[in-house]
Amino acid sequence: MTSSKIDAKIPGGSLEDKWTTYRSTVHLVNPSNKRNLEVIVVGSGLAGASAASSLAELGYKVKVFCFQDSPRRAHSIAAQGGINAAKNYQNDGDSTYRLFYDTIKGGDYRAREANVYRLAEVSGNIIDQCVAQGVPFAREYGGLLSNRSFGGTQVQRTFYAAGQTGQQLLLGAYSSLQRQVGMGTVKMYTRHEMLDVVTIDGKCRGIIARDLVTGKLERHFGHAVLLCSGGYGNVFYLSTNAMGSNVTAAWKAHKKGAFFGNPCFTQIHPTCIPVSGDHQSKLTLMSESLRNDGRIWVPKKKDDPRKPADIPEDERDYYLERRYPAFGNLVPRDVASRAAKERCDAGYGVGTSKMAVYLDFAFNTKRYGQVEANKRNLHNPSEEEIIRLGKEVVKEKYGNLFDMYEQITGENPYEMPMRIYPAVHYTMGGLWVNYNLMTTVPGLYALGEANFSDHGANRLGASALMQGLADGYFVIPYTIGDYLSEEIRTKAIPTDHEAFVEAEARVQESIDKLMNIRGTKSVDHFHKKLGKIMWDKCGMARNVEGLKSAIEEIRELRAEFWKDVRIPGTANEFNPELEKAGRVADFLELGELMCKDALERNESCGGHFREEYQTEEGEALRDDENYAYVAAWEYMGDSKYELHKEDLKFENIKIAQRSYK
């Protein structure tokens, strides 16, 4: 039974009508009252920028915070492959229901139906909005929008702008945000880091932020606070996330009463550039869109010394096509990642480390070349001519990704297959939110990757951009009214209120504590160690012993961190090491909770693969009887957490074992 401490507030009515009915009955705030209501938005990625600009357009007074030097640099900028929307422009059978269905199934039946349906419903509006802003999506010769396929679906519903979709979407949202900044309706605080939320009488009323240039702490009041602070994949140290991505905002909120949902649900992305040495500071994704045109294989023979091009077709194992004929190279990420690990663990990996598989474009380059030759009316083109034409097509589709691959590895992917391996990429877990996107702290919301809401145990490709923008453009502008309509009589609370004073003092205390350790080891030293524990024991495969020992190891590492970390410089200046230290301190707590959550969930589902629970063919074995719930963890003090469960009901979809065969 769902814990009495949480209420998902799912509106009544049939699945198709919930959102429409909600929108037409939710309480509104009249325009003159909106001017007196202040909203704080932490984060300027797709979720934050879209929410802030939309709320400012409606008339709210908005403040936005980000730690980079410009809102345009939020991590969303790095998204490559695309954004989903159920437009059915390709006439290939797509619909709101199908996107809903694919997302629930892709998430291995661990997401909330009502939220996912709403997401699918508004997906089309997102594309309209972005195009109106001037986002240059890829187009066909007829001038209409182009689509491609992503994993876990059999329709083409992914909109894209070469391999820079996130950049173009974020620049669209950023320009809307800057427009409001120019009009004075949004005040932007760059190079600022939120370090705590302030609660008064049980409601969230503001934040404490540090100006990263001067080191000064600031107090900011808001009638409501939206955390749009992104995901926490960097708890693994190596991930595809930007260097600064962190859990601090969400974690501080968690410690102030916001429950943390499904912390162990992590997405390991199958196609990333493999680790090349100890110096490695991050991993680079090669977009899932490449699996449209790239075929994944390993040699059939162990330790085959031949160059990939010299290995004949019948000596190659296209293992995804072999194991999953229906979806082939386009199986969802969790499935593709595990399959790559399985081949490498069995000794079939390639490259010097043997921890890589091939992603090969030769076949499709040739196919494209042929099509292109036909289009151009070339009769009997030579093999070279075909390949040259094919390479042009591939370049147009993925040029920037191919260049990036060559920069990093020194190898030319137009000439030889890429070598790829899975890497940490995204976190489905995050702050628990209800249908309104509100956390368990009234007035505190979480949007985008920072919340747990829509992707269950595995996110489908191109759905994070969709969710971030849905939350910001189309959901929060309505759902926030439900709360703020009750707040119109609340005057702005002066920041000399004792709750602000106290919160600031506590933040100051913890900064002083960090600065005063003056130990011997760098922050990165601890971060790398934590990452290794997490990757080995709470990564692609998990088991009871591993998780138990991970919890012990993390506790020891945390104690050592607080005794021996060295932070140079002072706290009242620009000090990137201090910033990192605060973030790693929070990761050292989160890591433990992730392991605890993984240990508690005695089943395999999506990205959470517990070795004890698998089918004979090595597929994830869910336990719907006992685990069809969201785990929402309440912070109860140092290393103490209480589990609350939100039961998931599937009334509009038949729950079944996921099959991509």
Next chain:
Amino acid sequence: MSGNMNLTLKVWRQKNKDSKGLLETYNVKNISPDMSFLEMFDVLNEELITKGEEPIAFDHDCREGICGMCSMYINGRPHGPKRGVTTCQLHMRSFKDGDTIVVEPWRATAFPVIKDLSVDRSAFDRIIASGGFVSVNTGNARDANNIPIPKDDADTAFDAAACIGCGACVAACKNASAMLFVSAKVSQLALLPQGQPERYMRVQSMVGQMDEEGFGNCTNTGACEAECPKGISLSNIARMNRDYIAAGLGSE
């Protein structure tokens, strides 16, 4: 697994915007050719921290060449010796064992130094806020495919939109002009039907803001285009100039 390159680095150190800076010399050893330039800095910083010295502050985030945050002026060239590459995507295989590498921040009046290699580029945000957008509120849009756009226009707009706002163009220019950056945004929107209603107003406001920020004039030397990591073309400046002149004629 480290490598075998040994290098001498001369790095700009400056405590804050009000203090004077100077080049300090450091030796780094066992650098692998597979490291990125920033990873080489990570190695150096780790060493400095262990020795009890202050690490070098520099901006970076995505390390994938897309966020535009990294910004080092390497051997007299923004983002270093390779064309079409940001500092974070520059790899040490582009250097030789024994090399001396000079690393400075972007230099421009409009980009004051914050510390060491970090500068303040908020002028770029203010330029965008002055007009780098289409005024369309959320929910006002019609169906996306109601606005067909010829593929060539869409592609050219996309090429302009690829700008990452890094500021290398300013750092490369002897006049510290921001024309390439501003023209990229102006062009992107001028090439698309959505951008037409505000086309001439936009170019005037953005150029006005650019001048106010203290960027220099453009004298067509083309250094910006040569150093731009995203290949933003000079033809955008020409397009912007045409629009700017047309806007002036229209308003008189």
